[in-house]
Amino acid sequence: MPVSYFLVLSSLLFSIGIYGVLARENAVLVLLSIELMLNAVNINLVAFAALFKQSGIPGQVFALFVIAVAAAEVGIGLAIVILIFRNRQDVDLDEMSLMKW
C-alpha cells in the first residue's frame, strides 16, 4: 500500500486544523483544532515508522511524546481559558486585544 495515501490524509487533517484555528472565534474550539493538527503529525510519524520497519520504531516513540505534550498543552490551555473566562465572562478571541500593540 503506497505510503503517500497516509501522507495525503495527514496533510488533509492538518489543513482542516489550520482552517479551524484561523476561522474559529471560541478559544476552546481553537484548542480542538490544534488537536487535529497534532494528530496529523502523529499519522505521519507512525506511517514512516511502518515504512522503515525495524529502524523506524523511534517514529512511534516520538508519536507517544507528541501525545504526552498534547495532553500537557490541553491542561495549561484550558486553565488559561478558564482564568480568562473568570475575568471577562467571555472566551471570544477577537475581544482579547489587551496585549496587542
Added chain:
Amino acid sequence: MHSGQEVIFWIAAVLIGGAGIRVVTSQNVVHAALYLVATLSGVAVLYVILLAEFVAWVQVLVYVGAVVVLMLFGLMLTRAPLGKANYDNDQRPLAALCALAIFGVTSYIMVDAFAGKEISFARTLGTTTASLSQVIFSAYVLPFEVVSILLLAALVGAVVIARRDDYDRPRPVRRRALSERPLDEPPPLERTEVTGAR
C-alpha cells in the same frame, strides 16, 4: 484487488475527513467535541493498520478518554451559549484559502518525495510493542523522563493558574429575588432561632 488494510484505510479516511470538517464547522460546541471523538478514533484505526497497536491504545486512552473529556469540561465551565448563532469570525474565506494552499503544497511535496514507496504489512520480529518498549527504555530514556517532568510541571501549573485566589474569603451568595421565583415553588423555610427554653 484491494487488500483488507486498504479497505479499512478508506473507511477510516472518510471518517477522519468528514468528522474533521464537522469539528471545524459545527455551530454547536458539544457536537464539535463529539465529532472530535470520531476523528481521533479514526486515527486510532490508522495506527492499528500501521502495526502500531500500542500507540493506538494510548490514543484511545489519552485522547478519547482524557483530552476530549477535559475539552467538554472546558466548554461547560466557560458556559458557551449554546444557542449562539456563530462561533466563527469573519475571515472564513481567507482561512479556507490558506488551508487549501497548505494542503496543496504539502501533499504535492509528500507525494513527489515518496512516490513508489510501499508499506508492507508483513510482521517481522514479533510485535512492535516489544521493540517499542526496548527503544523507549534504552535510547530514549532521557527524553521519556523529561516528558514525565513536563507533564508534572504542566499539571501543577494548570492548578496554579486556574484556582481561585480568594478562596479564603467568603464567596458572595447570590440570592434570587422574590419576583424571579417561579410561582409553583414553595417559599423558603424560615429558619428561626430558638432562644431560651420555655
